[in-house]
Amino acid sequence: MRERVVLKWGGGLITEKDQMKTVRTDILDLLAEQLHACLEEGLDVLLVHGAGSFGHLKAKKYRLAEGFLPEVEFHPLSQHEAVTEVRQDMLELNQHVVEALTRRDISAVALPPHQWARGTGPHFEGDLAFFEQAPKGIVMVTFGDVVDCESPREFGILSGDDLVKRMADEINGVERLVFAMGGVEGVLASPPSDKNPSPELLSELTPNDVFVGEHQTNMDVTGGIGLKVARGFEALEAGVEVWLVSGEIGCRVQEACMGLPVVGTQLILS
Numbered sequence: 001m002r003e004r005v006v007l008k009w010g011g012g013l014i015t016e017k018d019q020m021k022t023v024r025t026d027i028l029d030l031l032a033e034q035l036h037a038c039l040e041e042g043l044d045v046l047l048v049h050g051a052g053s054f055g056h057l058k059a060k061k062y063r064l065a066e067g068f069l070p071e072v073e074f075h076p077l078s079q080h081e082a083v084t085e086v087r088q089d090m091l092e093l094n095q096h097v098v099e100a101l102t103r104r105d106i107s108a109v110a111l112p113p114h115q116w117a118r119g120t121g122p123h124f125e126g127d128l129a130f131f132e133q134a135p136k137g138i139v140m141v142t143f144g145d146v147v148d149c150e151s152p153r154e155f156g157i158l159s160g161d162d163l164v165k166r167m168a169d170e171i172n173g174v175e176r177l178v179f180a181m182g183g184v185e186g187v188l189a190s191p192p193s194d195k196n197p198s199p200e201l202l203s204e205l206t207p208n209d210v211f212v213g214e215h216q217t218n219m220d221v222t223g224g225i226g227l228k229v230a231r232g233f234e235a236l237e238a239g240v241e242v243w244l245v246s247g248e249i250g251c252r253v254q255e256a257c258m259g260l261p262v263v264g265t266q267l268i269l270s
Helices: 025-040 056-061 079-102 160-170 224-237 252-257
Strands: 004-009 044-049 108-110 139-143 145-148 155-158 174-181 241-246 265-267
Touching: 004 025, 004 160, 004 252, 025 044, 025 079, 025 252, 044 079, 044 160, 056 079, 079 108, 079 139, 079 145, 139 160, 160 174, 160 224, 174 224, 174 252, 224 241, 224 265, 241 252
Parallel strands: 004 044, 004 174, 044 139, 108 139, 174 241
Antiparallel strands: 145 155, 241 265
């Protein structure tokens, strides 16, 4: 059976979180180089990326995660217009991702969720067969997106963290799920602060451990580090190894994907 890894590039890693539609090209190139090394070692990669400043800021302003709100007036766009714009913005970000892969001679196929998925949360409707049946060496790419929902909600945000959980659970041969993050080396015991600028990195995390994750409520509409950890433990229970590592330092993403010793946080059941 082919050995596969599900890899999530965080939106806050590949974009400037507080600058509308700004890509971190140097980071994308670093990540693509490491992904290429994984392919060279015979590892298949299923890639999911976040939205960062291409999706979260506008989605937050127009409350897209809440679905259609007919009683609320929005300006200058309507919610439905904002849905269209966010989808276009995500396609634009995805194009940057695919171009970074192409620069490393990686063959990639993008599957935008609004074209094949419906509903939000871990029980969204959508056929993962395209990912399962991908030819060896072809990187299938998808991302967090605004998808259609049943009336009266009409639309909502399908998180990349829910996507990776389902892929890890349902696609044959997945050995590991790796979250590549920006700004942190893994799960920290507490968020950095003036009093504690370098909080403890938790090298292992169990379901009973307590940590205080930083959730950027002014931008993030999909749950932040808490959702990653929750979905990670669900994947772990399905027999998939789960790591959260920095996507900015060295080759840590590559090392985690290949099952090598790496600095970061590994989820364990006990």
